[in-house]
Amino acid sequence: MAKQILIVEDDIDLAKILKTILEQNGYRTRVALDGAEALDAVLKDVIDLVVTDLKMSWVEGDIVTRLLKGYEKTRHIPILVYTGLSPEEIGRYQLEGVEAIVRKPVEPKVLLEKIKEIFLRAS
Incomplete structure (x- = not known):
């Protein structure tokens, strides 16, 4: 079964x-428009990777990362x-x-290679 990316x-x-890029390359996707939606999604669905922005409304990406890594079910x-932030x-x-961490804008090939590397390390 294809990996699901949030x-x-x-x-x-x-x-x-x-x-579109991810689905054209064989991944299943789910979209969350803010950190609160993301947290809800990981608790309701099987997610294999989270690709998150940092600067968002409601709950920013760094809070999402801390919560995901701090919770046993999602760590x-x-x-x-x-x-798009500077270093x-x-x-x-x-x-x-x-x-x-990848910076916007990123070539699709670079993003896909990074995702592949992450999945290889995780397996």
Whole structure:
């Protein structure tokens, strides 16, 4: 069965682009438009990877990562941070347990390679 990836992105157009790229490459996807939706999704569905933005409304991505890694039922889920922030801005966030960080914009090939690496390490 194809791996399911949760896309956490408050920019709906970007979420649709990510969804299309991932689905065209054999992944199943689910989209959450903010951190609160993401937390709900991981508790209700089998998620194999979370791809999250950092700067979002309601619950920001760093809080999502801390909650996921701090909760026994979800701490095993790998997380890839996908952000437009500069390295200096990224450094202000607590991102313990995050498997990878990629900066927007990223070529689809690079994103897909990073996801493949994460799944290989997790298996």
